[in-house]
Amino acid sequence: MSETQPRPERFTPKAEPAALADLRARLRATKWPDAPEGAGWSLGTDVDFLRELVAYWADGFDWAAQEEALARLPHYRVRLGGLGIHYVHARAVGCDRPALPLVLSHGWPDSFWRYSKVIPLLTDPGAHGADPADAFDVVVPDNPGFGYSDRPAGAPLDTIAVAGLWAELMSVLGYERFGACGGDLGSHVSRYLALDHPDRVVAVHRTDGGLPAFTGDPAELTPEERAWFDEVKAWGAREGAYAAMHSTKPQTAAVGLTDSPAGLAAWIVEKMNAWSDGGIERFTKDEILTNVTLYWLTGTIGSSMRSYHANAAIDLAQRTRVVEVPSGFSLFQGDVVRPPRAWLERTTNLVRCTEPERGGHFAAFEEPELYAEELRAFFRPFR
Template sequence: MPEAPLDLEPFTSQTDPAALEDLRARLRATRWPDAPDEAGWSLGTDIEYLRELVAYWADGFDWPAQEAALARLPRFRVRLQGLGIHFVHARAVAPAGPVLPLVLSHGWPDSFWRYSKVIPLLTDPGAHGADPADAFDVVVPDMPGFGYSDRPTGAPLDSIAVAGLWAELMDVLGYSRFGAAGGDVGSHVSRYLALDHPGRIVAVHRMDGGLPVFTGDPADLTPEECAWFDETAAWGASEGAYGAIHRTKPQTAAVGLTDSPAGLAAWIVEKLRGWSDCDGDIERSFTKDEILTNVMLYWLTRTIGSSMRMYHANAAIPPEQLQRRVEVPSGFSLFRGDIVRPPRAWLERTANLVSMNEPEHGGHFAPFEEPELYAEELRAFFRPYRAATTG
């Protein structure tokens, strides 16, 4: 195993009690909007549910206990290209064979939180009823502008630049070859790791194929691909307003979302509910404590604006980059409850597809919703590639 480099600093967050008092005061002073009778979730976040959540946040939620739980993860900070990057680095426990280093990339609206449940299942599979030979060294960074990583003060970084940062991070940690996996924006970052660093990535696993970009002859598309393009366009028209704001005018929304904790929760909770496999009942996938822990990681770090700006950066990636084909062995787990799930023909067109699975349970946040199932997806996919790295 590589030794820890000298410039790494162990990291533990400890929130100032005054920040929590300020938060509670803001929550209790929320100026609530009206809503039509029986609107529920049809126009966005259900105000009645949000009132319930905010009341619990103000007077029942124990953030110090949640912060202490997150502190049990081995967390660090390191400077890369002038930015402080926060990450989890959890080593395999009692491995029974070659250890595969694995970098996991999160999406929006989350952070390293997305993988907090799955990390012990990957590092110590033997303790969780799986084969000890499937152990990973796991690295989970917060992207710049998310969580406890620095917010870029200049132009936001796109997925290509973040992939370059992760390649540098893995080099700092002593991993010459490794696997990559992710979902949402993290799927894009994992893709560019495979595209731009193919000699270092033994295989790449993704939870989605991204939004479709195709400038070729439409006659070359299969009927399934054409149908998926239409479905994706329809989804964007009905559900994609948030993305349009992020891509075009993120600073406008950032003012209110940084100032109002209730507004921030509304922005995030709607997506947790709409993108998870919960059949409309958000607490089937996430407890109130889990929801609020995710929201707190945005509130305390004031990163909602910087996280949205990554959409603006990604919108400027030229089409020729978006249409590059991944030649590194690629696997996909398309969870049944996820959004805009691509057909096999599209995955074969855009990647060297060696594995595609469709788990029956789980949604966009499957590593958090269904950690055991997600862990098994990664173990099974990466098993043939363990001999390709010495860890």
């Protein structure tokens, strides 16, 4: 590494006792809204479920144990683009040849947490019943304004800018050629890595195709594509209020969500319930609260929402670029607005598309073994 390159430093997540005491006091002082009898999840977060979760958060949840488990991953921070960027960098184990590096990009509402279960499966497949030759060097950064990365003091970064940071990060780590993977916002970051750094990205794997952007003649679209456009529009009307808020007035919601841990949990848990395969019962209380507590302790709910505002300004010319890098998709059955194959063929150099029968929007966390096998199979020809 040259003297002018950024220098990574080891990082250990560690919450201050005072911050945890303040969290518990706020939880115990929650002022609860009323809810219609039998509303459940039909109007948003189930208040009865949230009451139970908050009670456990205040008096049963062991953050120290969860933090210790997360700290077993190799954490680092490095300064890129004027920001302190946190990432996990786990090297391959038991592979008798150079491992393929992968950069895994997360979405919202999560962080590196999304990939915490799958990292060992990717770095040491031989210890988990798979072929040691399929081992990867894994890099999982937190987007600026998410997790343990710095919050931008000025304008938020869009996914194009984040992709540029990840390309720089991989250079700092000595990886000139690598694979890119992601879902949700991370799908967009991975896409722009492939678009803007095609000489470095050997292949790109995504769990969704993003929202459709099209400037051609609608008559060119297949019936499946037109039906998907209609489905996306209907989903947006039914489920997209959060995204409209994030994209237009994120600071309004950020005030309440930064002040109230119960409110923060309601905002995040509703999406974990709606987007996962099997609903909120798919996660343990400890898993839910680890994700939410990361947001609370880092104060990143506002900065994470502002990323939507930045991405809303990306112009149509960028959104309609075709990915020429070999592309693969794992469209998990429980995910939202899954694109048809015809759309993926239109917008990427599609070489593989599968539809795993289990898993939702957080597939790497919900079904880590299945997700790991999807990545092994897709990247095998590109090693």
